[in-house]
Amino acid sequence: MVQIFKFLLKSNKSPARAHFRPSFLDTLRLAVRGGHGGNGLPKYGGVGGQGGCVYFVAKEGLTLRKMAQGLKDRRVAASSGEDSSKVSIFGKRGVDTRIEVPVGVQVYDEQQKLLADLNENDAKCIVAGGGTGGCTGNNFLGRPGENRIVNLDLKLIADVGLVGFPNAGKSTLLKAVSNAKPKIAAYPFTTIRPQIGTIEYGDLRSISLADLPGLIEGAHANFGMGHKFLKHIERTRLLLFMVDIFGFQLSPRHPHRDCLANIYSLNKELELYDPSLLEKPCVLLLNKMDKEGAHDILTKVKPIIDDLSSGLADCPEEVRPKRVLKFESIVPISAINSTRVTQVKSQLRRTLVRLAEKQFVSDGEQIKEQLQQRVGLVGPRIT
Numbered sequence: 418m419v420q421i422f423k424f425l426l427k428s429n430k431s432p433a434r435a436h437f438r439p440s441f442l443d444t445l446r447l448a449v450r451g452g453h454g455g456n457g458l459p460k461y462g463g464v465g466g467q468g469g470c471v472y473f474v475a476k477e478g479l480t481l482r483k484m485a486q487g488l489k490d491r492r493v494a495a496s497s498g499e500d501s502s503k504v505s506i507f508g509k510r511g512v513d514t515r516i517e518v519p520v521g522v523q524v525y526d527e528q529q530k531l532l533a534d535l536n537e538n539d540a541k542c543i544v545a546g547g548g549t550g551g552c553t554g555n556n557f558l559g560r561p562g563e564n565r566i567v568n569l570d571l572k573l574i575a576d577v578g579l580v581g582f583p584n585a586g587k588s589t590l591l592k593a594v595s596n597a598k599p600k601i602a603a604y605p606f607t608t609i610r611p612q613i614g615t616i617e618y619g620d621l622r623s624i625s626l627a628d629l630p631g632l633i634e635g636a637h638a639n640f641g642m643g644h645k646f647l648k649h650i651e652r653t654r655l656l657l658f659m660v661d662i663f664g665f666q667l668s669p670r671h672p673h674r675d676c677l678a679n680i681y682s683l684n685k686e687l688e689l690y691d692p693s694l695l696e697k698p699c700v701l702l703l704n705k706m707d708k709e710g711a712h713d714i715l716t717k718v719k720p721i722i723d724d725l726s727s728g729l730a731d732c733p734e735e736v737r738p739k740r741v742l743k744f745e746s747i748v749p750i751s752a753i754n755s756t757r758v759t760q761v762k763s764q765l766r767r768t769l770v771r772l773a774e775k776q777f778v779s780d781g782e783q784i785k786e787q788l789q790q791r792v793g794l795v796g797p798r799i800t
């Protein structure tokens with residue numbers, strides 16, 4: 418009888434969903450606790466060992482999901498310091514707990530205060546200090562370690578951020594220029610998580626390109642997946658905007674926006690989310706140029722895109738930005754046929770090289786200034 422029941426229960430089990438993929442994880446909450454300080458020994462003036470601390474180390478190639486899998490109950494503690502004893506007057510320090518986190522993680526406390534920004538491989542930060550050991554100052558009673566909740570917020574780091582409304586052809590471009598294998602389909606929101614691809618050049622240089630999906634009108638106010646993906650733009654050095662030359666309509670309930678309105682709308686979304694994003698260098702791609710009528714639209718809109726402020730008066734009020742973007746370059750392309758894709762690759766590289774040069778010069782100036790201050794008037798002359 419038991420066997421029959423077992424068989425029936427087994428056969429009723431629903432099959433695993435073949436399309437199931439774990440979703441992208443970019444935030445994680447952890448409880449961290451430093452070790453308790455060991456007690457001192459009053460009779461001999463012995464000092465207890467300090468509690469161990471919990472610290473994070475950034476490691477490339479690690480994801481928050483992988484990290485979370487290793488921390489099932491989301492609690493991390495370090496061990497306590499040793500008590501002072503007759504044979505060991507100074508108690509041993511507690512063992513520290515090292516937790517590896519992905520590069521690009523920002524650590525916040527419960528009051529949303531930034532504790533650390535781990536954006537380099539091997540960058541470290543202590544998130545919970547150990548308690549002090551018992552000594553004369555605390556009546557030989559060891560103190561508890563720091564105990565708090567920390568929030569980890571992962572922001573992707575890529576050289577280039579690909580920004581555009583759904584269906585513009587971002588995944589198609591990513592596939593054409595890089596080694597990424599994104600999902601492509603003729604309906605919006607095919608891409609549900611950021612994808613990063615590497616563009617490789619003949620001289621073995623490479624740059625990373627992140628497709629940041631989910632941007633829609635109102636994303637700045639957290640509509641759609643709003644902030645979840647907008648935040649990733651902050652860490653990119655160059656913005657690559659992409660619009661469909663024929664415009665875009667989110668759904669039959671939403672108005673159809675032509676290509677110009679789309680550009681203004683993207684401009685406004687970034688401006689409202691964080692105006693400093695508008696200072697990043699940017700390149701615009703006008704996609705789907707292989708379709709009939711695309712060149713006529715391009716001839717009409719190109720002069721306005723060259724100087725976006727000239728078209729502001731005709732722009733629908735709800736998508737009108739206060740400050741307009743100035744594109745370094747505007748490239749009409751067909752991502753599906755790879756037309757002018759090589760030009761896009763060279764343009765991205767040129768802009769990034771120029772940026773790096775600028776940064777190098779300004780770093781150099783800063784170092785020179787610091788040196789001059791340190792050496793002062795008595796040292797050798799710095800030219």
Ligand SMILES: Nc1nc2c(ncn2[C@@H]2O[C@H](COP(=O)(O)OP(=O)(O)OP(=O)(O)O)[C@@H](O)[C@H]2O)c(=O)[nH]1
Pocket residue numbers: 581582583584585586587588589590600601602603604605606607608609630631704705706707708750751752753754
């Ligand atoms: N005719 C034409 N169609 C294109 C071109 N680029 C992309 N498409 C088509 O446009 C549709 C959307 O392309 P995707 O690459 O998925 O667009 P996306 O911007 O990544 O879309 P989301 O995943 O919604 O963010 C697909 O059917 C593509 O085949 C192009 O250059 N010309």
